[in-house]
Structures are given as structure tokens and as C-alpha cells.
Amino acid sequence: MEDIAGDSTLRSAGEVAEARQALLSRHAHVMEPAAVSRCLGVDAADWRRFALHWEDLSHDEYAAREGTHRLRRYGHFSLDRTGALRPMPHLAFAQPEDTNPLYVGEERHFEPLTDAFVADPLFKSLLRLLGRIASCLRDADVWSVKVHPFRVVASTDRAGLPTPEGRHRDGVTLVTSLMISRENAVGGQSTVYTPDGTTVLATTLHEPGTLLLGDDRATLHEVAPISPADATRPARRDVLVTTLTAHHSAERDAQVG
Template sequence: MASHTRVDADPARTARRALLSAGAYAMPSADVSARLGTDADGWARFAAHWDDLVTDPYAATDGTRRLRRYGTFALTDAGHITPRPHGGFLQPEATNPLYAGVERHFAPLTAAFVADPLLAALITLLGEVAGCLDERPEWTVMVHPFRVVAVAGQDGRPTPEGRHRDGVTLVSSLLIGRENATGGESVVYDADGAPLLRTTLGEPGALLLGDDRRTLHEVSPIHPLDPAAPARRDVLVTTLLPR
């Protein structure tokens, strides 16, 4: 980490204040890295899990080249994290206009991914942040590693459903990596559709947080910088809701 980079002494507290006041917050990579106890080498090691993702068959029917896996955990207020049995993913009605009411089934998280200490550190941080929105003895944590791919003449759409909610309490998007990609701007809106925050997650570890109960979000398509090669955008979407 560069010595000139200013790191927030308590990034979770800063995030909580922003979520309570504005409903969204972009936590810089330096703050996330410091809180999770990692660096550029750690992010590169963690990023290797994205090479084990598999095709999302639901997005493929809509022309989107997306790879993913899915898994859930229980997080207690004492900080205990426990994997839950693998199952389908169902979003509430009136949240995601493309998939609401459809139970989707994705490949489970790999054992190596579940055991990675960086994942546990991230879930712990998110639980601390979510505590400002709701105090519950246990959270359900839903974990979605994504890779979106674009080629010349075919955009990569991180959110093919458009502007939407996830039907949770806290929604987060952690950038893992980008290659040969332009676009991918994340926008968070208030309930009336006014933009609250715009950011393009560009550095591994950059983290976007939103109070999903009172905001909506979407991400613009990505395109190849060099049309002769594919573009990719790797993120980890993690959401929390009371059990």
C-alpha cells in the first residue's frame, strides 16, 4: 500500500454514517484493504477464485455473458459465520423486474472460496456496517461472485434487469478486477429515481454499499477498450438481510 494513501481510521463507522444519512457509500480500496488486512498480492490471490466460475444460464437466455456461483451463510451478532446448505435463489416480487418470483439455481461456491479468510473478513465487516440499519441476532448473508464478459459488438451487462432492488437490507458490490474494460459505472438512486451516488469501481477492493430498503441501483454495460480482445469485470456482490 502506498505510503501517501490516506486510510480512514474507522471505515466501518464512516460507512454507517453515510448509509444512515444518504443511503449509499463508496468505500475506497485502501480503507477496505486495511480493514481486511490485505494488499495487492492478497487481492490477486483472491481473484483466482473467479477463474472457477461457471456460466449463468439465466443471463445467457437474455444474451448476457455472465459467469457466477452462489452460496449463503449465517452471521450471528457474536461474529460467528456458518455456511448454510446450498439451495435456490429467489428474489421477492416487485424488486428485480427480470427475475422476480423466479427461483434460480446456480452452482455452489467452491470449498476453497468458502474457506478463504478474505471472504470471512469481508462478511464480518459487512455485518458491522449492517448493524446501523437493523439490529438482529442473526443475518442471512448471500454471496454472489460474478464475472461479466464483453466482446466487440456485444456489450457486457452487469445488471441486465436494469435499475432494481435486491429485496435485502444491505447490498454491497466489491470490485475484484477489470481487464480491457471501459464502462461499468455503478449508480445508486433514491426511491424517487434521483441519483444519490455515481462511481466506477476501478481498483481491486473498492466497495459500494447501499441501504437496499430505500435505494435502487444499476451498473452500465462494459465494452472492450481493445476491440480485438474481450473485456471482463469481476465483482463480489454480497447482501445481508435478517434471518
Template sequence: MDETGENFSDATGSALSQESRPAVVEAREHVSLNGVHVMAAATVRAHLAGGEEEWSRFAMHWEDLSQDRYASERGTCRLRRYGRFSLTPATGDLSQLPHCPFVQPDRSNPLYVDVVRHFDPLTNAFAADPLLRSVVSLLGHVAGALDSAPDWIVKVHPFRVVAAADGEGQPTPEGRHRDGVTLVSSLLVGRSNAIGGRSTVVTADGAELLSTTLEEPATLLLSDDRSTLHGVSPIRPLDPARPAHRDVLVTTLTPA
């Protein structure tokens, strides 16, 4: 346990490594006090299962996403899937929940108020990937600084935003918004021929807390969704003759 009584074990029930423990404690402190924190890629990778081969395998899941027709209706090319899990902090148990439509809570995302959206589920390989489970484990430790929930509902959204050649792609067409959860996170998985995509987190009254571009794969942006709003600027192709894309894993936690 740390000084707060948090049991630092991962989703398999084993203890966090000595290398990753200080970074998790720092993330908990910053998110609870400041509402936002960025974990460097090297720090995140130190926590995750496996090495470069495992990360490459994980990134390949983004080659098997489905078209987001709701975004397409608004002129944004976005690919995604969606899945839900239940996480029990006391035991580290993580179990996948039945697939269902995605509805964002009232007064959170203004673009999709009362819209019931149907997305394809995570593939079986994605849902069972040990690296995904390590990510959720890490997020569970951070969320514990915001709420001592006996169980968390974890919502997993792999996204690929595409910018056509000489065009742009909108990671957040709704602009700055909340997700209506406790902890919201964005893990950069990869960028191809992309410039832009700057992430900004602000207070409820619009004061900027952080603005950064996630450049290195495995960089993780964390924010307290109850007290902040977040948004991402458009991406554009570095080489305007070729398309660009930005791959992220957005994961949210809210008490069950």
C-alpha cells in the same frame, strides 16, 4: 464498542484495528443517513486479512465460476456462483448454510419475478477463504447501523460479466432494481480491458444519490436496499479487438 453500542469485532471475534475503525464508523453513518457510501480500496484493504498475495489468491476464485444460463437466455455473458451464510453479530460467528436455489423477493428484481434460479455453489476454497470472511465481517458492522438483527442471512454472489470483442456486457440487464434485502454491496475484484460499468444508486422516486465507476480493486459500494435502487451501465472493450470482463463480489445482508 462505538458510541452506538456496536461491538466492533470481526468474524473471528477479534477487535477491529484502530486503522479501520474510523472508516467503518463513517460507512455506518453515511449508509444510515444517505443510503449509500463508497469505501476506498485502501480503506477496505486495511480491514481485510493479509496483503497483496492474499488478494491475488482471492481474485483467482473468479477463474473458477460457472455460466449463468439465465443471463445467457437474455443475451448476457455472465459467470457466477452462489452461497449463503449465517452471521451472528453478538459473537461474530459465521457459518455456511446448505446450498439451495436462489429466489429474489417479490417486487424487487423485475426481470426474475417468481423465477427459481439454480446456480453452482461456491467452491470449498472460496467459502473458506479468510478474505471472504473479512469482507462479510466488514459488511456486518455496516449493516448493524440499519437494523439490530440478532442474526443476518448473508448471500454471496461472485460475478464476472464478459463483453465480447467489439461488443458489450450487461452487469445489470434488469436495469435499476432492488435486491429485496437490507444492505447490498459490490466489491470490485478486477477489470480487464474494460471501459464503462458505471454504478448508479437512486432513491425510490429516481433522484440520483451517487454515480461512480469502480476502478481500483477492493473499492466497495454500499447501499441501503430498502430505500434505494441500483444499476450498472454496460461494459465495453477498451481494445475492441479483445474481450473485456469485470469481476465483482455482490454480497447482501438481510435479517434472519
């Protein structure tokens, strides 16, 4: 198995320590693009290559029922404490009943991540970075990692709803949102709340590589709608949502979306 220790681990120790401390104290944190790039060992060309995967997403028929034009794919992996990644069976995605009010008890079927997406070195480095950060929340032998690349599209007559379910939690340990790109979009503020409704953090992800982290056990979150800046063209917002749930054995999680 591949060990996560190495030059990149040493190089990003400060950024990871800062993110961990913020999660422990405030339950949410924003990592700026320069810090994320240093942690991953990537540059602007790597981000441009990675963004091309968003041109190969599939229609989300479930969001369409709520009037939202959204594209997505879905993948499930296990990540152990050495940094070894293993794909899990591609099954339906389902969330705990006390989390997403739109899809209570519903199994949703999404197209899998493409082979090119999974093989991208930026993607693999990102999951290992998230595992290192999440270790402050739980000393897990294995993380169940669920990966959701999203594109939300808006027009003048149809707002884009990144979170059509509204304020919610995902029923995981760590929830993250990585900005990939925005085009002709206004709005889309991400807000993290305590259970009593107090705002913990509010930010609009603009620059590619900006990473929002949240302790999903202690917070709720939502993203405001987007709309076109130029009414003659559609708006779009591309993000990668990745969640990590602590398990001593990811095999037990194979049947849970």
C-alpha cells in the same frame, strides 16, 4: 463461537464509523481500497490470491437468455452478532416479486461456492466487516448473507450487462459490490437512486478492493454496460456482490433465496 472483537476491529473503527454514518445519512457509500484493506488486514498479495477464485466460476444460463455472457456461483450463510459464520443449505436462489423484473417468481439454480473460496481468510473477514457495517441499519441477532461472485464478459458485438434487469432493488437490508478486477473494459458505472429517481451516488469501480455499499431498503441501483477498450480483445468485469438481510432467526430464511 468466534468473537469479531479484536485488533482488526479496533484498527478499522474509523472506517466503519464513516461507512455507517454515510449509510444513515445518504443511504450509499464507497469505501476506497486502502480503507477496505486496513479493515480486512490484507495486502496486495491477498487480493491477487482472492481474485483467482474468479477463474473457477460457472456459466449463468439465465443471463444468457437475455444475451449476456456472465459467469457466477452462489453461496448462503448466516452471520450472528459474535461474527460466527455458518453455511446454509444450498438451495435455489429466488428474489422477492417486487424486486427483479426479469425473474419474477423464478427459482434459479447456481453452482455453489468452491471450498477454497469459502475457506479464504479474506472472504471470512469481509463478511464480518459487512456485518459490523450493516448493524447501523438494523440491530439483528442474525444476518442472512448471500454471496454472488460475478464475471461479465463483453465483445465488440455483444455488450456486457452487469445488471440486465436494469434499475432495481434486491429486497435485502444491505447490498454491496466489491471490485475484484477489470480487464480491457470501459463503462460499468454504478449508480444508486432514491425511489423517485434522484441520483444518490454514481461511481465506476476500477481498483480492486473498492467497496460500494447501499441501503437497499431506501434505494435502487444499476450498473451500466461494459465494452472492450481494445476491440480485438474481450472485456471482463469481476465483482463480488454480497447482500445482508436482517433476521432474528436465519433458519426461517433457509428456504428463501
